[in-house]
Amino acid sequence: MHELWSDLMAHRRQTSHVTIANLFSESEERFNSFSASSSGLLLDFSKTSLDQTALGHLIALAKSQDLPSKIDEMFSGAAINATEQRAVLHTALRADAGTPVVLDGQDIMPAVTETLQRMEGFAGALRSGDFKTANNQVFTDVVNIGIGGSDLGPAMAVQALAPYCNGPRCHFVSNIDGAHVSDILRQLDPETTLVVIASKTFTTIETMTNAKTAVAWLEKALGEAAPLHLAAVSSALDKTAQFGIPPERVFGFADWVGGRYSLWGPVGLPLLIAIGRDNFRAFLSGAQSMDQHFRTADLAENLPVLLGLVGIWHNNICGYPTRAVLPYDQRLARLPAYLQQLDMESNGKRTTLEGTQVKQSTGPIVWGEPGTNGQHAFYQLLHQGTHVVPAEFLIAAQGHEEELAHQHDLLIANCLAQSEALMLGRSLESAREIAAQRGFEGEAQERMAAHLSFPGNRPSVTLAYPKLTPFSLGQIIALYEHRVFTEGVIWGINSFDQWGVELGKELAVSLLPLVQGGEDPNKDGSTLGLLDKLKGPGI
Incomplete structure (x- = not known):
């Protein structure tokens, strides 16, 4: 494998003078050659410095680390989370119920299906009003109390799928700072609010502290009837019982589901309550389609693999230590924060599976904000700063607001313009012309031209999809999950623990x-x- 890393580094040195714009000039088919799609999701990585030789080396690197067999091991229930001796089977939560997933000789899908059906029954009763409050009213609000994987996923997804939210309003409390729980509860009526406490062990200090505050808030209004307004996402039935929560309102998940991969099961209960059964099933179906693509597509056409290889190229070969996630979709405002945990908690490691120190840089710093807001904040650094930051744009072909289609057209124009500007930059010659048009002459013109020029040749990828629907959101999240796994396999680390x-x-x-x-x-x-x-x- 060391030889493959050396080949990649040598190729980068030999071609570092070739700009991304040059690569487009050399091939009219570059976009087609450096893009791939699956079920309507398009990944364009043509605006990177990758050429066919580099991509070939990267695919060889992935094969040298047995990526195809590691993918099979994950889906088959092997204990690939070696430090915790656990399987990694969050994909089973969105798998076809009719296809067995065997763990330790037992098909786990009947239990997965039973839990999903229980969730759907509870959410359906809450949405229809059949499950009523202590005072025989309809629940209007749900407060999810969790942190990390028990908060970031459902909070992000509920916001992302706002056009499909037609159930009780969902609110999220995570920070142990009392301001968070106070600001949420003060705007709600305890007599029509359900509190969902999400903690697998029911011992997470931030969650349980906030939960006790919320229970006291309910008790002040409802007295001994407060437990009627509680549900839990937990596997600790003894502890949930101490809160007075009956087993039928407790939804647990197994240790083969990591927290940051748990949105697809009981942790997704607030999303199910918000968007309903059919839309939640579509969400799972989108992720399942990406699972099938990841398992079956050739590495050269495999979206998660290709996105992972782009990440390896930028991080390890080009030396770019960060990546900016830039959704041109306001409802994906929380996606960068969600991906921070998914990526940085998974791959922020310095030790290989063999217990030795890694020889390459691992997880990059992930950050970002929605466009176009970011354009008026940090894009200055992206275009003219001294750091090269690979950008990952996300854009839908259509928005939900048909009457505002002209605004969505402007959004698309801005997204494409930014990736183009990052690639092309502005030459000093062009900058001189602009300076001259503004009345600058001589040395003053040269100084102004220096300010108006910027280097370009800054890489980006674009992820495009028809519309932000439950299906496409499921695809996007699963894509990034498998991208993280791909990079972790190539680095030889465990992407599923978090001892730090x-x-x-x-x-x-x-x-x-x-x-x-x-x-x-x-x-x-x-x-x-x-x-x-x-x-x-x-x-």
């Missing part, structure tokens, strides 16, 4: 007594100094 998250949790628990007045002279000087200022007479 645990240390801060442990230290927070040990620090709480100090915040509340205790002492520990063994703490570092900075921590002791900050405690004294924050809890002492004042800053």
Whole structure:
């Protein structure tokens, strides 16, 4: 494998003088050669510096890491999460119920189907008004209390699918900062609000702290009837029972579903409540179609693989340590935050599966905002800054607001213009002409031209889809899940654990007594100094 990395680096050095614009000049078929599609989802990676030789080397690299067999291992239930000795089968949550998925000799699909049907029954009763409040009213609002994977996924998806939300209004509380739960609850009526507590173990400190605050809020209005306004997403039936939540309102999931991959099952309950059974099934179907594509498509035509290989090229070969996710879709405003967790918690690793230190850079820094807002914020850096940031644009052919089609046309124009501008830049000669038109002459013209020029040759990919529907959202999320897996396999790391998250949790628990007045002279000087200022007479 080392030889393949060397070949890629050598090819990059040999072709670094060739611009992306040059590549288009050399081939009229570049767009067709460097794009791929699946069930209406189009990935265009032609505006990158990849050529056929580089792509061939990258595909060889993926094969050298046995990516095809690793894909099969994941879908077949092998314990590929080696450090936790677990299978990785979130894909089973959206699989065809009639196709067995065998784990440890047992088909898990009947249990998956039974849980989904229970969720659909509960959500349907809530939406229809058959399941009523303690005071025999209809529930108008649902508050989901979770954090990380129990919050980012459903919060992102409910916003993304707003045109399909025709059930109770959904709200999300995650931050342990009391301002979050306070700001959400103060706008709601406890007599018509259902609280869903989402924590697999029912021990997550942020979630359980917020849950206790919400329960107290319900009890103040409803007294002993407060548990009638509670449901849970958890596998800890003993702990949910202590909250008075009956088993029929508790929806659990197995340890082969990681938190950041859990939207497809019980963690997606708020989304199911918001959009209803048929739309939720379409959402699962979109993800399932991407699963099938990932499993069966040739690597050279496989969207998650190609997107992963583009990521490897930019991160490891070109040396670009970040990627910007730029959805030109306001309803995908939370997608960059969702992908931050999916990507950075999965692939932010420095140790291989063999326990040795990685030899390449792993997970890049993922960030972004919706367009066109970002254009008036950080795009200056993308175009003229000293850092090259690969951009990932997302755009729909159609919006939902037919009466505002002219605005969607402008949105598309902006999206395509930004990727074009990143690639082409503006030459110094063109900048001189603009400066001259503005009245600058001589040395002043040269200075102004320097400000007006920018280098171009900055890479981007574009993900296009017909419309942001439940099906297409399912495709997009599954695409990025499998992209993360592809990159992790090539780096030889475990994309499904998150030990780096645990240390801060442990230290927070040990620090709480100090915040509340205790002492520990063994703490570092900075921590002791900050405690004294924050809890002492004042800053």
